[in-house]
Amino acid sequence: MIFDSMDFSGHEQVVFVSDVGSGLQAIIAIHNTARGPGLGGCRIRSYSSEKSAAVDVLRLSEGMTWKAALADLPLGGGKSVVMLRDGRPKSPEMMRAMGRAIERLAGRYIAAEDVGATPADMDQIGETTAHVTGRSSDVGDPAPWTAEGVFLSLEAAAAHRLGASDLKGVRVTVKGLGAVGGRLAKRLSEAGAVLTIADIDAERTGRMAEELGAEIVAPEAALATSADVYAPCALGGEFTRETIARLGAKVVCGAANNQLATAEDGRRLADAGVLYCPDYLVNAGGLISVARPAIDMDEPAALKKLRAIPGTLKSVIEQAEAEGEPTSLIADRLARERVEGASGTK
Numbered sequence: 001m002i003f004d005s006m007d008f009s010g011h012e013q014v015v016f017v018s019d020v021g022s023g024l025q026a027i028i029a030i031h032n033t034a035r036g037p038g039l040g041g042c043r044i045r046s047y048s049s050e051k052s053a054a055v056d057v058l059r060l061s062e063g064m065t066w067k068a069a070l071a072d073l074p075l076g077g078g079k080s081v082v083m084l085r086d087g088r089p090k091s092p093e094m095m096r097a098m099g100r101a102i103e104r105l106a107g108r109y110i111a112a113e114d115v116g117a118t119p120a121d122m123d124q125i126g127e128t129t130a131h132v133t134g135r136s137s138d139v140g141d142p143a144p145w146t147a148e149g150v151f152l153s154l155e156a157a158a159a160h161r162l163g164a165s166d167l168k169g170v171r172v173t174v175k176g177l178g179a180v181g182g183r184l185a186k187r188l189s190e191a192g193a194v195l196t197i198a199d200i201d202a203e204r205t206g207r208m209a210e211e212l213g214a215e216i217v218a219p220e221a222a223l224a225t226s227a228d229v230y231a232p233c234a235l236g237g238e239f240t241r242e243t244i245a246r247l248g249a250k251v252v253c254g255a256a257n258n259q260l261a262t263a264e265d266g267r268r269l270a271d272a273g274v275l276y277c278p279d280y281l282v283n284a285g286g287l288i289s290v291a292r293p294a295i296d297m298d299e300p301a302a303l304k305k306l307r308a309i310p311g312t313l314k315s316v317i318e319q320a321e322a323e324g325e326p327t328s329l330i331a332d333r334l335a336r337e338r339v340e341g342a343s344g345t346k
């Protein structure tokens, strides 16, 4: 009944956790461990139903498998959700119980921060298991790493599509000026890009526009603004049949997760002549940083992986052009090949 009602995608193991003492109810999904333990965030929030929590954790854990593979990390895909029920807040007891459940998986899943979780939560999980990263003593905020990976990718994509030897005078619209988008906008401005920025936080947008000499556009108009590059750094799901028809740029390269509403939208972007830089490839800098303690990777080795992202992007683009296929499809295929190669099922 469960196998038929859920959208499993080759998941190795899904664990339902219940701890009566603390009130913890959680799901841990391990999608694939062929390349290494499944690392992924522990999302802490209330869900409208158990099913929506299960759908979330299955989808997100699978995404981690492909993201880690494209970043060439010795990691697989996993994710967990802590379901907050009946308005009950999270508690240290719940986190310790979560740690015990993770410990029972003997290192097949490594927890990290995610929506609703903080380094303090990871510290509490870490009281009962060693299989956790993102603690307050670990490497710190992943956002600068994510921003740098997106910046390097954007540079590579602009060079490829616009023949631009650098970003001087390249017109970039950045939507979402948070931890990643704010840093990306600064980096682009330093590189001489002509910036248009948008965020629902008008105060932040005004401050950054002044600081960076950027134009401001309303968030709902950002996508259609004429530019060389559009960098979505707010929420996912932006590209649909309808929005692709209005897109004002010929290159898309941003940090937001799950930018394509459906896989078909990757093809629609390609058909519209847009160079789409697959989100989970270009935004892997944060994962590379978070993975460091878990796989004992020093900073120079992590920086090497970060700086390899634009090279992987370039080969995805070249392959896509050679085959007349969307970059999203080529990236998915490369990720699958890497995982299949590691599991010896090729």
Ligand code: NAI
Pocket: 142, 143, 144, 146, 175, 176, 177, 178, 179, 180, 181, 198, 199, 200, 201, 219, 220, 233, 234, 235, 236, 255, 256, 257, 283, 284, 286, 287
């Ligand atoms: P954040 O929460 O710090 O920033 C998001 C920004 O987007 C905020 O300034 C918010 O006001 C703005 N925003 C929200 N809705 C908007 C809308 N409709 N129009 C315009 N602006 C809007 O988040 P963060 O960390 O910067 O992440 C941004 C995106 O990148 C998210 O999709 C996240 O999942 C993704 N990402 C982040 C990573 C990281 O290391 N922080 C790693 C990989 C992906």
